[in-house]
Amino acid sequence: MKKILYAPDLQAQVAAVLVGAGSSPEEAARVAANLVLANLSGHDSHGVGMLPRYVDAVLEGGLQPNTSLRVVLDTGTLLTLDGQRGYGQIVGEEAMALGISRAQAHGSCIMTLSHAHHLGRIGHFAEMAVAQGLVALHFVNVLSRPVVAPFGGADGRFGTNPCCIGVPLRGREPFVLDFATSRVAQGKMRVAHNEGRRVEPGTLIDEHGHPTTDPGVVVVPQSNGLFGALMAFGEYKGYGLAVACELLGGALTGSGTWHQPTDPAVRAVFNGMLTILIDPARLGTQATFDQEALAFTDWLQAGPVAPGFDAVQLAGDPERSYRKQREQEGIAVDAQTWQEIVSAGHKVGVTLSN
Structure with a gap:
């Protein structure tokens, strides 16, 4: 089941976790706004689902909050x-x-x-x-x-x-x-894995170099500790x-x-x-x-529009369409991703609603 959140609420919750991880309120608000904008634009791979990794990166010392x-x-x-x-x-x-x-x-x-x-x-x-x-x-x-x-x-x-x-x-x-x-962004494989979906053939190879449709091969270590790989487009x-x-x-x-x-x-x-x-x-x-x-x-x-399409679009059109839709209908976050965000908050002393 997916959790539906509207952009202002989602942004506020993400910002709270970032503050817990050491960011100033101003920095947290800017980073959270950027992440939520990615979700609004239809790119969940670059949106709030990145927050758990950011928190871990801060805790391990690789990401430095409040740095210009x-x-x-x-x-x-x-x-x-x-x-x-x-x-x-x-x-x-x-x-x-x-x-x-x-x-x-x-x-x-x-x-x-x-x-x-x-x-x-x-x-x-x-x-x-x-x-x-x-x-x-x-x-x-x-x-x-x-x-x-x-x-x-x-x-x-x-x-x-x-x-x-x-x-x-x-x-x-x-x-x-x-x-x-x-062929697809790594973050899209994380989203697909969290949602329990398979992906298109020709997108991935497993840890042995064989074709697969399981996005988990590039998200979690496989039985031999190795990962699979994405293919270039x-x-x-x-x-x-x-x-x-x-x-x-x-x-x-x-x-x-x-x-x-x-x-x-x-x-x-x-x-x-x-x-x-x-x-x-x-x-x-x-x-x-x-x-x-x-x-x-x-x-x-x-020109004529091909069967199965509503219009000939230009790059940028899909993102603008998503923004209009998701600003009105809210942003859907899958249960696994939301639980990871909640867990990230716990790591830095911030409690979010499940």
Whole structure:
């Protein structure tokens, strides 16, 4: 049975646990709002279900509450930033605020962010940029447990390594493409496992390298103590993009790449992110950009709709639709995930209702 909570109540309960884990009320409110926004957007994988892992990461010392961004280098159009293991929702927003201001001043900004704890839904940062009329590109790596197999490989060697592109559309809702380079996000496997669901064939391999539809193989250790792995989307193409995210988000940023055996006891999740911000107005192409972008998206959506679909959508449309629905109907949290959240609260002296 699922528990239905409305966003304000859910946010308040998550914030209470974060305060119990050591965050200031302001930080707790911002992190909780970000997590709930992910749920509202239809991405339960990046929502409040992450809270138990955050609490464990704080308790083990990997996540540092009340930590701000450190500026390592600032040349105006180049920013090198260190998240210092702070909440990704906090240092990520701080980084984007700096990057946006530099892009507005100079026309563009290339920004690296290293050592941020889990950044959450990367689309949130693209939404910050497009709201200011900027194009945004993000390449992210994940230092946690290697849960994705390389094309032709039989075990996990890297993370879900998301890629995100945000493009403003004058007078319209923006194009926000945000996706893991694995066929599905790891968090979606946690949700499926907690709900007792199987997943689509072709998504996973088990700890022996054989295809499986059991999401538990990447959520809990199997009989031999090993994990299975997610597959990259698009075979060698998605695999290639995942490697690019590791090299750009991990190596180029100085955040580090994955090249060590897994330690399932470690709960912290670290992200490195390369961000490129472009101001079309300063580039001198604003008028053509606006005209052509709208002409193309109109062309896409003016075509016939395939059987089984209601409309031709653009990236960002599903999230906006989910927000409207879930703001009205509430957010469903499965019983297992809610129990994990309650247990996380108990670890830091906070009692939530079951």
